Amino acid sequence: MSTHLSQEDFILNYYRELDSREHLDACAGCREELDRLARVLDRVTPVEVPEPAGDYEARVWDRLSWRLRGEKRREQRGAWMKWAAVAAVVVLAFIAGFIAKNRNGVNEPQQIIAANPGTTATATSATAVAPATNRTQPNNTTQQQRDRILLVVVSDHFDRSERMLIELTNIAPAGGDTDFTNKRERAEELLASNRLYRRTALDRGEENVATLLDQLEPVLMQLAHAPSQVSAEELQSMQKRIEAKGLVFKLRVVQADVRATSQPRRTPQPTI
């Protein structure tokens, strides 16, 4: 007689995933064991599932269609934000390219001077013949241009953020919920730009701007991930967070600074 069946074999035989008929016919012990298992498993009858109401399908669709609409809105917004981010990157790349080109252009005469110190007098460029104290001016100008462009771009972002935070802090918490759909969408857009500008500001060494953008980010993130209906308690908590960080005040200060810095400085014209 072949070896007795294992417990696993009995289970497989019960579910007809294994056919050990030959052994079972010959082995009374295994046959008995399989019967014992069958008597237990036969008692495990499917629990009767309560039939849902007659309008179940309609109710499922009502709930689902609402979620699908939200899904589509998010998809559209996502696509829009993706293109906006791409456009912002293209603009920044263009600006960076423009600056780099200018810098290379103005550096050329300096390189010529550095390589041929004796030929200064014969250089045709005005920069090349300028006194030594003025030779560093193109570098400074480029740096200033670069900073100014970044500040102009960020200034609008600060302005929009400030407006949104002011609107938010001015909402008087009523007893019920506040519709947050519109604010959430605006916060999502601002958040995407904020991340981009923060990285750029850090790269350019604009620490003040980067710090403020860094403080603004968690607040924008909280607003972007808020539910569509915000309770009075949640609203108050958001308002407290904005006030505690003094964000509106900081935005105003930095914005005023940004405006002043980003104005092109007039070069005094020599009097004839």
Added chain:
Amino acid sequence: MDDIELIDKVRNGDDDAFRLLVERHSRAIYRSAWRITGNGADADDVVQETFLRAYRALGTFDSRATFTTWLHRIAINCSLDLIDSRKRREGRIDHGEDLGTVASRDASPDRIVLGAEMQKAIAQAMAELTGNERTAFVLRHFEGMPLEEIGQILGTRLNATKNTVFRAVKKLRQQLQPFTGSLV
């Protein structure tokens, strides 16, 4: 109009076609989800999540497969996700009461007390199983699904699927010992 034709329409932006698919399959998905989760509220959530995931993934649906099987796979995965998240939240699952309230329809009067107790014990025993064990057992024992197909749904190899069913049966036998002692 069959499922495949409706799916083509949904892919072309026709939401009404998706409504028809929902109406056609939601009841069956509900039953399947109820058997795994053990209560109506969770089954409702699984139905919603299943159709939402199906809508997002319709682009990847291979028309050579059966939509019903594909949808059931999603539903089972949703049920398992729900069980896992509930387990994480609550430490353990306890829906024996919901399952226990449903008595077998064919219980004879002389065995009604034992039958009700037995149903409760089965429900309790099922509740003690892990999500994978319960799903594998429900699909094999109640739905009569072959082990290989269960493995495809659970994403496990055949041997691992067998072991999952073995563990489920062993646990059920242990839990039902007081009721089946006279039979065993």
